Amino acid sequence: MSVGDSHVVVVGASLAGTRAVEALRHQGFDGRITLIGDEAHQPYDRPPLSKTLLSGKRTADQVRLHPDGDDYASVLDVTMMLGRRACSLDVDAAEITLDRDERVGFDALVIATGSRARHLNHTDHLPNVYVVRTLDDCLRLQAALVAGARVVVVGAGFIGAEVAATAHSLGCHVTVLEAAPVPLERQLGATMGTYCATVHARHGVPLRVGVQVDEIDANGVILAGRERIQADVVVVGVGAVPNTEWLQDSDVAVGDGVLCDAFCRVRGSGAGTLKGIVAAGDVARWTNTLFGEEMRIEHWTNAAEMAEHAATTLLADLNGDSSSLMPFAPVPYFWSDQYDIKIQFLGRSTGHQEVVVVDGSMESGKLVALYRRDNQLIGALGISRVRQLMSYRNLLATGASWEEALTHAAQ
Amino acid sequence: MKIVVDFDRCQSNALCMSAAPELFEVRDDGFLYVLQEEPGEDQRAVLEAAVRACPTQAISIG
Known part of the structure; x- marks a missing residue:
């Protein structure tokens, strides 16, 4: 054949x-x-x-x-x-x-x-609980995000943060809850995860970290310790x-x-x-x-x-001819647009031992930060610093050393 | 071969710049600039790579 x-x-x-x-x-x-x-x-x-x-x-x-x-x-x-x-x-x-x-x-x-989307247990029957994965999910949520609505976002990951920013722009009263003590730690590490999550407070959106959601009902969210947060809309963004x-x-x-x-x-x-x-x-x-x-x-x-x-x-x-095949070995990339910032990440952060801001600064809200594992550059984070960030892609693709990366940054 | 950018869709992710630095540049003002509006046929492969890399489907070939 x-x-x-x-x-x-x-x-x-x-x-x-x-x-x-x-x-x-x-x-x-x-x-x-x-x-x-x-x-x-x-x-x-x-x-x-x-x-x-x-x-x-x-x-x-x-x-x-x-x-x-x-x-x-x-x-x-x-x-x-x-x-x-x-x-x-x-x-x-x-x-x-x-x-x-x-x-x-x-x-x-x-x-x-x-x-x-991962769902929270015992919530699928509740009409005020939403996830964000499919077109139908989002059309349903869109109809609920009316100005003045009280919105609780469970999960301060990228999806949660983007939904919070969008709901805020629509005039909703948004609160973000995160179970982990540090948001985005797995993706960005503790320092940069904490820093990126400050975007919520800068826009007047409260972020509460280290809080466990005990229960969700028709009136909102009940935290461990029985504190209740009233909400018209509960968006669950706890991974996939x-x-x-x-x-x-x-x-x-x-x-x-x-x-x-x-x-x-x-x-x-x-x-x-x-x-x-x-x-x-x-x-x-x-x-x-x-x-x-x-x-x-x-x-x-x-x-x-x-x-x-x-x-x-x-x-x-x-075709029976696999001799010229190359392994799939890309520089991973993702981005997230939240409020007025653009977060972009090239490479990996897994197992990093050091993060250094090489361009811009946390104070200015625009920066490039590099991630080191052993003597290698493994990742680069950009916050509203598109052109500068992209210049690290080739370095990552060629497995550049940490010294090479720092030399590039100094140029 | 003409590069057509829908600037209403473009969100300056700069993946086109990464794929085809001789054709696209996102500058410090955060906007995308097309460096050659009508590149030669020899650049078709790299331009097609930029089209595929754009996550907002903002680039097409006219």
Whole structure:
């Protein structure tokens, strides 16, 4: 069978899934492609959800991933199965079972099922509790964010902070609660996490750290110690979990994500990888050889880049020519727009031993800070310092030493 | 080949600058500047990379 006779099934129709489809076509694959997604909407982009969509500056149609809109399927010659959920995978039979027990066979598979918002227990029945993950989530929340509404945001991570900023701009009375003593510590470290979270207070939005939410009811939030905070709207932003349940009875190796090799190939529960199966985006866990670190990344740029890489690997494997493949070893990147600041991060902060502000200052609200692990530059944080930050990308991509980074900063 | 930027969508994340520094620059004023409005065909690959890297879908090729 030639590659052109192959049927590639992509499960997950958000950024990673659609980018995989585009990359397959861009790289000349002319066989059948089927794209399966569990949301009924045409593929859309998530970053605007907590910002411009929530604030009403953009409509649902304006956050579509492809301006082609309904023509997307015909332009890329892809069969779309939207509003359909993959329920299980049989690797040996090369078959996926969807809801309503429909089966879809494949010659090659891209797993891009992403992640979903983590919910707090015993809150799903409450109409005043919201999460921020899907377009429907955000349209529902948008309708509730009216001027004067009392809003409690549970979780001072990036999503929580963006929602707090948007709700504040809409005239809501916002309070942010964070269970950890330091917000954003895992992502930015204690010093910079604490510093970034000061943006709330600067805009008159109270942030309370180290507080445990005991209960949520129709009137608001009850903290451990029984203090009550009245709220019309409670937004829960306490992280995401990878969508791997549909794979639990399959041969796919799962452990906080789908386990992949350095090339985005999916590992089996035995030794080695599964032929013709790759993964990308929030759901995929792999070893990034540039940082010598296993990672699973829930950010836009990684979904886009990893999907392209996974498509390249898949086509090379189908063609039986994997000799020129490169490992997927990017410089991770994310950004967050909150109030009047832009936070951007390149690289990693995991296991850092030192953070140094090399440009701007905390007082000015604009800075670049570098992260050191051993003698290596591993990350760079920018706050409203876009151009200066981006100059560190090449240094990170080439594994620059700490001295090289400091020398660059001094120039 | 013409670079078209929707400045209403652009949020100056500078990923285009990272992908194609000869075509895009975000300056200290926080705005994006297109350095060559009509680059040659030899720059198509790098421009396409910038289009794909833009997280606000602000860049297209006219």
